[in-house]
Amino acid sequence: MLKYTCLNPIAEAGLGLFDDEYEKVDTIEEADAVLVRSAAMHDLELPETLEAIARAGAGVNNIPLEKCADKGIVVFNTPGANANGVKELVLAGMLLASRDIIGGVNWVQTERQNEEIAKLAEKQKKQFAGYEIQGKKLGIIGLGAIGILVANAAVNLGMEVYGYDPYISVDAAWKLSRNIKHINDVNEIYRECDFITIHVPLLESTKNMINQEAINMMKDGVVVLNFARDILVDENAMVMALKTGKVRKYVTDFPNHTTAAEKDCIVIPHLGASTEESEENCAVMAVQELKDYLENGNIRNSVNYPNCDMGDCISVCRVGINHRNTKNMISQFTSIFGNADMNICNMVNKSKGDYAYSLFDLEQPLSAEVLERLKSVDGVLRVRVIK
Ligand SMILES: NC(=O)C1=CN([C@@H]2O[C@H](COP(=O)(O)OP(=O)(O)OC[C@H]3O[C@@H](n4cnc5c(N)ncnc54)[C@H](O)[C@@H]3O)[C@@H](O)[C@H]2O)C=CC1
C-alpha cells in the first residue's frame, strides 16, 4: 500500500484518482508521497520513506529543491494548469487599477441606507471615474504559461503588448500572437509601458528584479502588477513611488506588512489560482505525475530531476536509480547487472544539472544483494525497485 499526505487541501478531482493501492495518511513522517500547494516546506524534516513531492501549482519556491534532489526525492509541479485562473485575475487587476471600481463599490456600501442613493450616485460618480485600457501599452516580463495567456488576451482587448523573455521556449513562442512586440532589453518595457506585469519564477536571479533603478526608468503614472511573488519587487521602493505618484497603482496578489495598508496598492489575498477549474486541473495533473512515478518510475514535469518515460511497467522487474550526474555511473550499473547474470531489456538515462536518473527494465527479479550493490555505488542517492 502506497501512502500519501496533503500539506494543503487538494481538490477531490485529483485525490479521487488514487485507487485502492493508496492510503491517505495524516503526517509526512508516514508518507511515500506529498501533495502541496503553498505550504512552506523548507523547515520540514523529510523522512527517508519520502519518494516524491507534487506541487499542485507552478511556483516551487516553498520547496527545498536541492535538499530533495540530494535525498533522491523527485519534486513535480503542474505547468500551465492554473495559468488561465491567473490570467483572468491579471485582467481584473488591470481594470481595477484603471477604474475606481473598489472606491465606487465602497461608496455604495456607505450610502446603502440613503433613500436618495440613486440621485446621489449620479452626482458623486465623477470621483470614481477612470480610463480605458484599450490602446495602452502593456509590458509583460516572462512569457511562460501565464505571460502568454495575458499577452494574447491583452492584444484582443486592443492593448499594444510588449513581451520580454530571454529564455522563452520554442513551444511558448509558437503560442504567442504575432501582434506582440518582441523586446530584447527589459529597460524598453520600463521606459515605454503604461502597465507592466511580471510573470517570472522566483529565483536568485529574479529576486528584486523590479528595483529602484527599474522604477526610475518607468513612465509617470504607470501601473505595476505582480501576480508572481512579492519579493520579485522591491516593495519599499514601490511604496515610495506610489506616494510620489510616479507609480499610479501597484496590484499584488501577495499581502504583507509593506503593502497591505497602502492606499494605492490593490492587494489581493493570493487568489490567482483559487478557481474551481485551476484547483482541479492542478490536482489532477499532480496526482497523475505522482502515480506514474510511483507505479512506473516515469518522471514528467519534475523541477529537480530530468524527465524520463519508459511507458507502463510490463517487464519482470523495473529499477529506478536517482543519482549524481557524474561519469561512469551507467557503466557501474550495467556491470552490477551483468555480473549478477541479469539481462537489461530496456533502459533510459537522463540528466538535469547536477542530478540524473536511470531506469532499467530487467528480465529477472532483483535480489537483495544486487540492490545493496547498486545502493553502494558512489553518487547513488536512491534505488527504487518499482516492480
Ligand atoms: N498568483 C498565483 O496564484 C500564481 C502565481 N504564479 C507565479 O507565477 C510564476 C510564473 O508562472 P508560469 O507562467 O506558470 O511559469 P512558467 O515557468 O510557464 O513561465 C515563467 C517564464 O519566465 C521566464 N523567465 C525566467 N527568468 C526570466 C527573466 N529573468 N526575465 C524574463 N523572463 C524570465 C521563463 O523563461 C518562463 O518562460 C510562477 O513561478 C509563480 O511564482 C503561478 C501560478 C499562480
Ligand SMILES: O=C(O)C(=O)COP(=O)(O)O
Ligand atoms: O501556482 C502557484 O505558483 C501559485 O502561486 C498558486 O498558489 P496556490 O496553489 O493557490 O497556493
